[in-house]
Amino acid sequence: MIQRVDLHTHSTASDGQYRPAELVRLAQKAGIECLALTDHDTIDGLSEAVRAGEETGITVLRGIELGASEDRHLHIVGLGLREDCPEMQALCQKLKDSRDERKYRIAAFLEEKGVGIPLSEVEELAKGGVVARPHFAQVLLRHGFVSSTREAFDRYLDTSEYKRIERYKADAVSCISVIHASGGKAVLAHPCQLHYEPERLEELVRRLKEQAGLDALECYYPEHTPEMVRNYLDLAHRYDLHVSAGSDFHGEKVHADRPLCPVSVETDWLLAET
Incomplete structure (x- = not known):
């Protein structure tokens, strides 16, 4: 078909x-x-x-x-x-636990870069779902730190420095x-x-x-x-x-x-x- x-x-x-x-x-x-x-x-x-x-x-x-x-x-x-x-379901729970822990490290990483944003605002944007990099990108844009979500990734969330903020992934x-x-x-x-x-x-x-x-x-x-x-x-x-x-x-x-x-x-x- x-x-x-x-x-x-x-x-x-x-x-x-x-x-x-x-x-x-x-x-x-x-x-x-x-x-x-x-x-x-x-x-x-x-x-x-x-x-x-x-x-x-x-x-x-x-x-x-x-x-x-x-x-x-x-x-x-x-x-x-x-x-x-x-x-x-078991794998998703393990991944969720890892993401939940990572969000604090992302917030700390951005604070180090001089672009601190309220984590509560990022969590609110996620609407109870998985907190991910696009949520941080949108809040960075909202606060005027970047001119687009693409810039947020290019400057902060998809760089060689960011790679040290790892979360659990299966092969x-x-x-x-x-x-x-x-x-x-x-x-x-x-x-x-x-x-x-x-x-x-x-x-x-x-x-x-x-x-x-x-x-x-x-x-x-x-x-x-x-x-x-x-x-x-x-x-x-x-x-x-x-x-x-x-x-x-x-x-x-x-x-x-x-x-x-x-x-x-x-x-x-x-x-x-x-």
Whole structure:
């Protein structure tokens, strides 16, 4: 079955702008037939999103996005998780505990840089969800320390100095294993962000396929040029991977350059057991 999909989106359950139900309604307006909610390190928003999907007639897949320990830009998206997935719940709790502790270190780091901001304001912006770097970026912008959230990352939150503020992450093989144990399919997200040479990227794909059974590659993504898309489609074909597509939508206040973007792809591999 070919459907218009967006299989990589975020809500207020992590660092997105819109509540899960609001996101689903926006997806309906955008002409999306199959939507995956893939919040960072949490599955808290999935039940709300699924209910909204039932109300609007959109197929909503339970998903997640996990950062892997090998590289800060190596992310694994899980799609089609079961409603009852204790393995994923346990991992999410461990990740949440680590993020909760890290927020104090981020606040202290920014204070050292002369851009101290109220942590309570950052927490309020997170609306009870996972506190993440985009929340700090938005508060830095609100207080006039930067002229854009992109500048907040470039100057403070995505620098070599910032790397010392680490949190717990599972390795990529473990991420895939937990996704599979939770009934889902594992996707290597936005390969362009790794900035790997073709040979290194292919070696990563080969390793994740052979060692963990990687299911798919996110070939369609806002930052992928037409040439990149062709190369990623070829790579997926060589390693018998399914083709995924996602906008990485967070909302216009968070990432204005990543609107919801339906792409027509085959979805039988995702819907067979959902």
